[in-house]
Amino acid sequence: MNRRDFLKTCGLMGLLIEGKIAFSSSTPSISFKREVPLKREDGKPFNIKYVKRYEPYIFFYPYASTPCLLVDVGKKAEGGIGKGSSIVSFSLICSHQWAFPTPSETFITYYGPEETSLADRGNVIQCCVHMSVFDPLKGGEVIDGPADYSLARILLDTDREGNLYAVGVKGKDQFQEFFQANRSTLKRLYGSLKKAKEIVKESRVIRLKDYTGEEIKC
Numbered sequence: 001m002n003r004r005d006f007l008k009t010c011g012l013m014g015l016l017i018e019g020k021i022a023f024s025s026s027t028p029s030i031s032f033k034r035e036v037p038l039k040r041e042d043g044k045p046f047n048i049k050y051v052k053r054y055e056p057y058i059f060f061y062p063y064a065s066t067p068c069l070l071v072d073v074g075k076k077a078e079g080g081i082g083k084g085s086s087i088v089s090f091s092l093i094c095s096h097q098w099a100f101p102t103p104s105e106t107f108i109t110y111y112g113p114e115e116t117s118l119a120d121r122g123n124v125i126q127c128c129v130h131m132s133v134f135d136p137l138k139g140g141e142v143i144d145g146p147a148d149y150s151l152a153r154i155l156l157d158t159d160r161e162g163n164l165y166a167v168g169v170k171g172k173d174q175f176q177e178f179f180q181a182n183r184s185t186l187k188r189l190y191g192s193l194k195k196a197k198e199i200v201k202e203s204r205v206i207r208l209k210d211y212t213g214e215e216i217k218c
Contacts, residue, residue: 032168032169033167033168034062034166034167034168034199035157035165035167036061036165036166036167036200036201036202036203037163037164037165037202037203038163038164038165038202038203038204038205039202039203039205040204040205041206045161045163045164046164046205047161047162047163047164048081048082048087048158048162048163049162050205051070051071051072051087052072053072053074053086054071054073054074054110054113055071055072055207056069056070056071056109056110056208056209057069057071057205057206057208058070058092058101058206058207058208058211058212059166059203059204059205059206060200060203061154061166061169061200061203062166062169062199062200063196063197063199063200064190064195064196064197064198064200065179065186065189065190065196065197066091066093066100066175066178067091067093067101068089068090068091068092068154068166069089069090069091069092069110069136070087070088070089070154070164071088071089071110072086072087073087073123073136073137074086074113074123077136077138078137078138079139079153079155081156087156088136088153089154089156090125090136090140090151090152090153090154091151091152091153091154091169091171092106092108092125092151093108093152094108094127094129094130094132094147094151095134095148095151095152095171095172096127096129096130096132096145096146096147097129097130097181098177098178098181098182099127100182101208101211102185102189102212103189103211103212104212104213104214105212105213105214105215105216106208106214106215106216107127107128107216108125108126108128108129109215109216109217110125110136110208111123111124111125111126111217115217117133118133118144118145118218119133119135123136123137124136125140125151126217126218127145128216128217128218130145130146130147131144131145131146131218132144132145132146132147133145134147134150134151140152140153140171149171149172149174150171150172151171152169152170152171152172152173152174153169153170153171154166154168154169155167155169155170164205166203179193179197
């Protein structure tokens with residue numbers, strides 16, 4: 001049994017209407033629309049020029065507790081922005097059973113092009129809880145593992161100065177399942193579930209390694 005097999009064995013339509021989010025239960029696709037500026041830690045605008053290639057960043061959108069990955073994958077990607085259409089963003093909540101980064105650790109993270117994943121390649125997003133692997137070059141689609149759905153994609157835009165904005169979400173709506181499955185953890189981290197569910201008006205962007213104590217890779 002090789003390493004890959006061993007680890008696998010072990011291991012809306014919705015619109016923002018009058019301040020409310022409406023989701024359609026008849027389709028797995030959602031489209032959340034809300035423009036939120038991305039900020040540096042000092043509160044100044046986060047410009048596209050600050051994104052370093054292959055460096056994973058984290059911010060929270062559309063809710064205070066729902067983490068998102070921002071990364072320059074180094075080549076043209078579906079939905080990518082920037083000079084080479086290589087900067088993409090995804091909900092960093094595993095679409096299998098809603099694992100997500102916390103300040104202490106994360107089991108879901110980005111693997112650079114020189115790293116090895118269960119997909120026998122780098123430049124992927126992998127969750128080591130149940131070994132799901134996603135392709136950031138192809139809209140976050142599932143490459144391997146038990147996940148049935150792609151990662152939700154965060155839509156990005158810039159203004160004339162190159163300052164970044166999160167403007168929407170596309171993908172299967174799993175936010176309510178996420179809140180329910182992680183109820184106790186979110187209460188501990190945010191003080192209450194109500195605060196965890198607050199819709200953000202702006203979002204700070206930091207390096208993922210500066211947010212979490214340990215990136216657990218498998």
